[in-house]
Amino acid sequence: MNGKVVVITGGTSGIGQVAAEALAAQGARVVLVARDKARGEATLKRLKPGQAHSLYIADLASIGATRALAAQIAAAEPRIDVLINNAGALFNSRRLSPDGLELTFALNHMAYFVLTEGLLDRLKATPGARVVSTASRAHQGSRLDFEDLQAAKSYSGFEVYGRSKLANILFTRELARRLAGSGVVANCLHPGFVATRFGDQSGGMLQRLMPLAKLMAVTPKAGADTIIHLASSPEVESQTGLYFYKRMPVAPSAEAQDDAAAARLWAESERLAAQAG
Template sequence: MQGKTILVTGSTDGIGKQTALELARMGAHVLVHGRNTDRAKAAADEIASKTGAVVSFVTGDYASLAQVRQLAEDILSRVNRLDVLINNAGVFMTERRLTEDGFEMSWQINHLAPYLLTSLLVERLEASRPARVVSVASMTHAYARLDYENLQGEKEFKPSRAYSLAKLGNVMATFYLAEKLAGTGVTVNCLHPGVVDTKLLRAGYSIEGTSVENGARTSVFLASSPEVEGVTGKYFDDRKEAAASPMALDAAERQRFMDVTNKMLGL
């Protein structure tokens, strides 16, 4: 990964931080992303001291689409190439709250914001080809209920249902972008990281999980392995291609879902 520039969103702790650490160990220039400048800088400094790699940091709160757009501008102004984008940032909301943009928090932070950021960085990824987009989804996407009148818990809000639906969004966006970017040299894949002991898992499910080292394995694999060079539009689990939900594989449903997403974002 020498000479590669990699952005890992949500990398001040948990799976994202471990992913950034391991890619820095491989010699990549890693951009650590967080909501808070102090935490992002501290994580970048720690990773740099452990690896001797060049590690930078960027900030932007996904609860603000204006900040997502500013984040993209900052990245584009600071790096002239982007070889890998890892969409890792995510939250589990235990109650229904709206962002400053008027969207339900889980829907925006887990689905709208990473899709918007990816869209804003696509041209730089294409110019750096071969390049990769890797999104951390979840096996819970298979449990999502798709009700277009209740995408944001307008009628009924259940935390696990909101999370599953946003993770379905990650998978839908992956397959949609893979088709859209076919032939450009940019591959787009997503993954289930496992049941990992993170703040998100404890907030959402109150259970223990595997280590962040195990949780980062598939993200690192998809970002770096020659085995997946040219592979696109796939869902992975434990570094192997796995079956996504039938809903995610339904081309007509996926188009409808992404049309709604694009309209919300004005894309």
């Protein structure tokens, strides 16, 4: 990864932090996105020095902040070899983002969409560029309800989280389709069930059960492995539009292979992003 630039969200904790450290250790220069300056600076200190890593602060639940972030990074970075969309969360009760969107949808899906769109020119200008998005097996059993994407009619933290992870896979499919022939590849992954800080701030029963559930989870190092593989391995340089688990492409649910839903989600995301100003 010597000489390569990796932009990563959610790099201040869990699997994102392990991936940022590993890619820096391989020689990449890391552009770290954090919502909290102190946590961002603490992670920067863990990265192998010598490559002028940089830190940007943004609340990725805000479309305006994510768009401004993308513009700042694009202005500073003539090349972007890898964009890793990874920040995400699950919320036990329904909350709204600064734009009035349901918070899980805003953070887990819209941030991936807006940041990728904002960095697309830089990715296209970089030979062999890659977009890697962290999805989840939690998408299994989910279906997008285009009449209620903001879960205003009914809310369950698990269900809404599952739909946001389905959105990550549909986003990757449509992105890969749109990028065909551009030289940029886009893939997503399930990291496994991983003992990170995930769920610790969800609230409710989930937050109380998490410490027990995590006894069965794999380590952040194991969870980050497929992210690192997709970001850096020559083996996957020409694979695109796929969903990986343990370094292998696997079939996601039938709903996650629905190209009409992928195109509709893209159009709806564009509309919501434009509406946010």
